[in-house]
Amino acid sequence: MRIGLIALLHESNTFSHQPTTLESFRQNLLLTGEPIRQALADAHHEVGGFFAGLDEAGAEAVPLFAARALPSGTIAAADFDTLVSMMLAAVRAAGKLDGILVAPHGATVSENFPDADGHWLSVLRKVVGDALPIIGTLDAHANLSPLMVDSCDALVAYRTNPHLDQRARGIEAARLMVQTVRGEISPVMAAAYPPMAISIDRQCTDEPHLKPLYSLADEKLKAEGVLSNSILLGFPYADVAEMGSAVIAVTNGDNSSAQRVANQLAENMWSIRYELAGEFTSVDDALTQCADISHRICLLDMGDNVGGGSAADGTELLAALHERRLGPAFGCIYDPASVQACEQAGVGQRVRLTVGGKTDNLHGSPIDVEVTVRSLCDGKFTEPQPRHGGIREFDQGRTAICETDAGLTLMLTSLRMVPFSLQQLYSCGVDPRQFRLLVAKGVNAPIAAYRDVCEQFIRVNTLGSTCADMSRLTYEHRRRPLFPLEQDAVYSQGIST
Numbered sequence: 232m233r234i235g236l237i238a239l240l241h242e243s244n245t246f247s248h249q250p251t252t253l254e255s256f257r258q259n260l261l262l263t264g265e266p267i268r269q270a271l272a273d274a275h276h277e278v279g280g281f282f283a284g285l286d287e288a289g290a291e292a293v294p295l296f297a298a299r300a301l302p303s304g305t306i307a308a309a310d311f312d313t314l315v316s317m318m319l320a321a322v323r324a325a326g327k328l329d330g331i332l333v334a335p336h337g338a339t340v341s342e343n344f345p346d347a348d349g350h351w352l353s354v355l356r357k358v359v360g361d362a363l364p365i366i367g368t369l370d371a372h373a374n375l376s377p378l379m380v381d382s383c384d385a386l387v388a389y390r391t392n393p394h395l396d397q398r399a400r401g402i403e404a405a406r407l408m409v410q411t412v413r414g415e416i417s418p419v420m421a422a423a424y425p426p427m428a429i430s431i432d433r434q435c436t437d438e439p440h441l442k443p444l445y446s447l448a449d450e451k452l453k454a455e456g457v458l459s460n461s462i463l464l465g466f467p468y469a470d471v472a473e474m475g476s477a478v479i480a481v482t483n484g485d486n487s488s489a490q491r492v493a494n495q496l497a498e499n500m501w502s503i504r505y506e507l508a509g510e511f512t513s514v515d516d517a518l519t520q521c522a523d524i525s526h527r528i529c530l531l532d533m534g535d536n537v538g539g540g541s542a543a544d545g546t547e548l549l550a551a552l553h554e555r556r557l558g559p560a561f562g563c564i565y566d567p568a569s570v571q572a573c574e575q576a577g578v579g580q581r582v583r584l585t586v587g588g589k590t591d592n593l594h595g596s597p598i599d600v601e602v603t604v605r606s607l608c609d610g611k612f613t614e615p616q617p618r619h620g621g622i623r624e625f626d627q628g629r630t631a632i633c634e635t636d637a638g639l640t641l642m643l644t645s646l647r648m649v650p651f652s653l654q655q656l657y658s659c660g661v662d663p664r665q666f667r668l669l670v671a672k673g674v675n676a677p678i679a680a681y682r683d684v685c686e687q688f689i690r691v692n693t694l695g696s697t698c699a700d701m702s703r704l705t706y707e708h709r710r711r712p713l714f715p716l717e718q719d720a721v722y723s724q725g726i727s728t
Contacts, residue, residue: 232290232412234405235331236267237318238278239351240299242372243340244468244540246696246704247304248591253313255300258646263321267294276621277368277389280401281332287402288409293328295321301647302540311341315351319358329412330364331355332404333383337373338466345471345708349378356382366408366418368400372434372466375422375477384411385418385481388461390445392436393619393679407458407481418458420481421489423497425722427714428475430509432533432690432699434464435675440506447499448478451492456483460492462500467701468539474709476500501722508715511692511700514551520689521557521668529685532672534695535594538619541672541697543647545594546587548670548693549639553598558638561663562670563655565590567645573604573631580604584633586641594695602633602641610644612658619651619676632659640666650677653684674699 241251253261262270272282278297285292296318306314322331333355335348344350356365369375369388379386387404390396410416433440448460459481467474478500480492500507512520521528535545543565552560569584576582581603588597610630614623628645635641640661648655650671656663663669663684671677674697678688692699701716712720 238334242302253310260299275617277401280398284402284405306341308342333367337369349376352382374473397621417484423493425501526686533699534693536697539697542590544587547595560668563642612654614652
């Protein structure tokens, strides 16, 4: 049994001013053939799960193509075409395959294909034919499309956010594939699309408002013939027709049963829609709360959510912390020019910097500060534990640690970096426990790492290309109606109006 493996992962923020290019993938992950095994087989990632699940069944994993870039703007048309061409060339060169395991993100957008995942999956289907099984995984933030569903035999989404079960979902998909190829099951898939978008600040699966929905999904898995089901929370920062939440059900050869389960889950999601609308805390209110609390707090900078494709140099929250002198506080910010200035000044020296706010006009103005340079490091670190994204190796480029007189420690990086690992701090000699307040540029993803050191999290409704308040974003292409943006949206028995 020879099973091909393909991954093309990018979360595309159409509000971002940073285009995604082929170089963006080269900086992160762009491989064909056997090097994929070395890079991902042991990773806490769905592709690592593909390898593990196939190995467990004695099947041969045939790594074909793997590409991943840090969340950012829309993928340039020519570069997306190049990625798809590389993928298809690897498929054609692989010889006879019995199936293909795929790992699309589900919220990828290119200039020429708004539903980029649906496009490449449909092209793959045309190349390999209808008889070859295609089974895969989706990020929980996928904006599911009918084209994605029609192009695959089964899709399995992560069940946790922060995403800590990626490897487990990869193993699940691999087991479904092995059973399919052996003729033990015949998976069919159905989806439902309630007219709603779950606010990003309400998408943490550890919190009470989502637990009943996932409990129902787990209960449905016990029904005869149900092979899998998935909740797609959706990604609000892709202004495409598919934007919003959805559900999937996979059954053993029974289309009507699959649709019935999908509709039941969708109706349950719709019934709790008011609990899934945003609850927003301003910068002033958040810092007022912090002033009276002695324990360690993580302030989640939602408008500059790097894992959602933002600039990583937002200043609104850090500037307010500096002004209020609420330290000791820590924040990380992308600013290559300031790193260079710190390197030129040298460790122990004082230097005046204009920090952040340089990528666009969405994320606040630069902060004018005088700092003492505390240390310099290469910015490379390894995360051994399962963390959001399943990534182990990170590189944020040359990094400077500096401190203001107001008690604010800044980690200045030369490359944008997601706050998914405390090793980001430890690797540069920074102990997160020495701070009372830590700013993480994210919403839910940083929690997996920062809960080891923080007793409380406050989600802060800052400005930026990942602003949590969807009503402040200008959409042109999303589906309508969509609750909570249209409060009068109606959904009943799988039909929206």
